[in-house]
């Protein structure tokens with residue numbers, strides 16, 4: 287192994303790329319898009335056009351300092367601090383720009399982040415996560431970071447910091463439905479996950495105990511997984527619709543060809559593969575000597591399963607659940623197409639009205655939700671894998 | 676007393692254990708030896724019914740084992756295997772407490788038993804009870820494996836190559852521990868090994884298996900002096916059989932009355948060691964000393980040599 291040279295004088299490649307991108311973005315790309323009303327065509331405005339010269343210069347200066355830190359500073363702590371300052375400054379500049387561009391009392395004007403603003407936020411978020419990853423925080427710390435970020439964002443929105451932004455205008459119009467669709471989104475994602483765990487875990491155990499069953503089961507589940515989600519929704523519409531027409535009790539339960547029923551069933555079917563496969567793999571990895579010893583000492587079959595095999599397979603099983611949850615949160619968006627509800631409702635409404643802000647109102651919470659669940663469940667897997675293997 | 680009666684195991688057309696009949700006295704150590712695939716593990720595992728026999732039966736103290744539900748039967752029989760099979764997600768203390776917990780012992784009794792066993796195996800409870808198996812050395816893991824098998828004071832202990840993965844020094848220590856514990860608790864031990872020295876050292880009786888059949892079941896000395904089958908002599912080895920035979924008798928057991936001249940040897944030393952001593956010092960006789968320092972008699976070169984002959 288060659289000794290690594292002292293890190294201080296090295297140029298960080300990722301940092302160089304991202305730093306250059308952020309400087310370019312602040313110099314040449316539009317910071318905000320301005321529209322006289324919701325359907326008017328937008329005009330791009332640069333940072334220096336929308337903020338007083340001094341303020342704009344300060345913002346640009348800070349962006350350059352953050353970029354320099356990304357390129358030349360080795361300490362992950364400093365890089366993280368720089369990135370966080372950068373994100374805060376850009377967000378505040380955006381809020382200030384929106385406030386400046388909106389005449390008092392005007393509810394028609396629309397100000398949304400421009401390409402440059404998005405690039406800056408994205409680049410600095412990447413720098414922050416990269417620095418965070420280099421710090422290798424433990425699972426507890428990662429969840430704490432997530433909670434802190436959530437709290438800061440919540441406070442910013444609660445204080446009305448971004449109220450003049452176009453996306454928040456859309457939110458203000460849809461506030462009532464937003465809460466309902468959010469609840470529906472989470473319900474669809476977790477409900478189908480719960481059902482998949484209830485069915486998939488015993489199925490995984492069965493596949494582990496009966497090897498002949500395993501290949502066939504996994505093949506069928508694999509096949510289901512390859513059906514595109516829209517097609518699967520479509521396929522389910524026919525029998526469910528027929529069931530609802532034929533059986534009044536089913537209709538009373540809320541079953542119909544469109545709506546939540548086919549969505550939940552489709553998500554459940556998609557979720558089965560990761561749950562079953564991970565349960566089988568996890569159980570297969572349990573030390574045969576431990577299982578032999580357990581049986582030899584007089585644990586019953588059920589005790590061997592619940593006290594030895596399942597606890598030892600748990601990290602792998604939860605990894606499967608994590609995959610399903612993140613996958614489900616994304617897929618639920620598509621469920622809106624067949625009237626299943628969720629954040630996808632805004633996305634498809636927005637697409638229909640060519641209102642990009644409405645699309646974002648659906649898309650951004652979906653991404654945030656998926657990301658947060660991934661962080662929390664990853665931390666859980668970490669905690670469980672630390673119990674010695 | 677464990678009685679195996681015509682015990683047989685077949686997988687499809689192949690017979691893996693073929694009509695084995697044998698009686699194991701309570702409080703003795705029986706070692707099963709044989710080449711790989713000869714059915715040693717299968718025979719052992721039919722005793723606690725980890726493998727169901729295809730024919731024949733097993734009686735423990737006169738009771739047919741098939742009359743008891745398997746899990747209850749196994750809780751009364753200690754079981755230790757190669758690679759120890761410790762539960763990686765449970766501490767050393769919890770591992771040892773496995774069977775006592777299944778039997779519903781009180782927490783205080785379990786605690787006392789875990790501490791007692793850890794001390795017997797020279798593992799300080801305060802230091803080791805809360806550790807996880809992966810934090811122990813191989814030798815320590817193996818000791819915990821045996822301690823766990825002994826936790827509920829079983830009258831019978833089954834061991835499948837328990838010391839197979841240990842280096843020679845640790846293995847010698849583990850064997851001595853086993854002998855001490857077996858004497859202390861009077862446990863009936865049935866042990867499978869590949870190591871003939873281990874078999875001769877530990878076994879009151881040795882069972883030789885070949886291709887599923889029991890070829891001979893005798894005390895170690897008889898295996899050397901009266902092999903029932905050419906395979907038995909091949910397995911025990913003929914080149915140093917006289918020395919093996921001498922190693923089975925201690926100086927104390929063989930001492931003749933009278934006071935001897937020549938070097939003094941401890942009564943616990945084997946005749947093989949005394950012979951080596953005499954060859955080394957050029958003497959023709961030795962004085963046997965008890966551990967308290969009193970003379971126990973004498974041994975002559977001719978007397979030792981006579982004991983190294985068949986018959």
Ligand SMILES: Nc1ncnc2c1ncn2[C@@H]1O[C@H](COP(=O)(O)OP(=O)(O)OP(=O)(O)O)[C@@H](O)[C@H]1O
Pocket residue numbers: 686691709710711712713714715716717718
């Ligand atoms: N489940 C099974 N199905 C078919 N054959 C088996 C099965 N289990 C064991 N055997 C065969 O039975 C024979 C005896 O196996 P066993 O494990 O008792 O041998 P062993 O004497 O313990 O060998 P080793 O010294 O290698 O541990 C082997 O030939 C093995 O292939």
Ligand SMILES: [Mg+2]
Pocket residue numbers: 715716717835
């Ligand atoms: Mg074996």
